[in-house]
Amino acid sequence: MSPLSGYLLLSALLFSIGLAGALTRRNAILVLIGIELMLNAANLNFIAFWRYGPNPAALTGVMFTIFSISVAAAEAAVGLSIILAVYRHSKSINLDAMNSMKG
Amino acid sequence: MTISFFIIAAITIVGTAAAMSLKNLVHCVLSLTLGLVGLALLFLLLGAQFVGFTQILVYVGAVAILAVFAIMMTRSAEPMTNLPPASFRLSGVLIAATVFAVLAWAISSATRSLPSQSSQPEVxxxxxxxxxxxxxxxxxxxxxxxxxxxxxxxxxxxxxxxxxxx
The missing domain is CATH 1.20.5 (Single alpha-helices involved in coiled-coils or other helix-helix interfaces)
Known part of the structure; x- marks a missing residue:
């Protein structure tokens, strides 16, 4: 097994763990955390391909990961404040209780 | 494949799996922090120092704290009482396992054509x-x-x- 395929397998496993969490948990915060885990698995893929790829001097993988981390941070901030707004409205962040878009 | 890769990978997997399966949400975020530190160590192991420290600053420093604040402000620290039915959770885990099986099959069948530069890039x-x-x-x-x-x-x-x- 080459080193790169080890990293790719680990990243696939992290993605599956995040997917399982996002699908099975009913708490909105945990679903958001699961999505963050899936983003992180993609970041690991970028860095692994950059490290073992043919042209690491171009820095493409590193740049993509930096921008991806920034977008994920913005997503987490906006997502958590939406969860706060929903909680203030309906006193619950259980996803099964969020079944109407109108107040 | 070095021994440090396997140790850090085990830490990351244990941390993230605990974050997705524990009942208490504060424990979930704490184990998520462990998993994210493991990921940052993997970035350092791959030679991407800047990305590794950015990961620690942004995820461990900001996102985990933000999640803890959200948990406290929505009073969901106590374990949830109305869990979804077991069949629902089982189907979610089955879907994730299928996705992993397909990805692992694709990776293992492509392993010969993957690039493998041996020299660590200096950046x-x-x-x-x-x-x-x-x-x-x-x-x-x-x-x-x-x-x-x-x-x-x-x-x-x-x-x-x-x-x-x-």
Missing amino acids: SVNQIGVALMHQFVLPLEVIGVLLTAALVGAAILAMDETGASR
Whole structure:
């Protein structure tokens, strides 16, 4: 097994763990955390391909990961404040209780 | 494949799996922090020092704290009483396992054509800064605008509507 395929397998496993969490948990915060885990698995893929790829001097993988981390941070901030707004409205962040878009 | 890779991978998997399966949400975020530190160590192991420390700063420093604040403000620290039915959870885990099986099959069948540079690339923060300021300056500006918009949007969304803020 080459080193790169080890990293790719680990990243696939992290993605599956995040997917399982996002699908099975009913708490909105945990679903958001699961999505963050899936983003992180993609970041690991970028860095692994950059490290073992043919042209690491171009820095493409590193740049993509930096921008991806920034977008994920913005997503987490906006997502958590939406969860706060929903909680203030309906006193619950259980996803099964969020079944109407109108107040 | 070195022994350090397996140790750090085990830490990461245990941390993230615990984050997705524990009952208490505060414990979930704490084990998520462990998993994210493991990921940052993997980045360091791959030679991407800047990304590793950015990961620690952004995820361990900001996102985990933000999640803890959200848990406390929504009073969901105590374990949830109404869990979904077991069949629902089982189907979710089955879907994730299928996705992993397909990905693992694809990776293992492509393992011969994967690139494998043996030399560790040497990249300094200086090089990253120069690249950010020349080649990637437009994405950098766009990210700046995005982060500003997200900051303002998050503040407005979390603002109390019923108060005198209108």
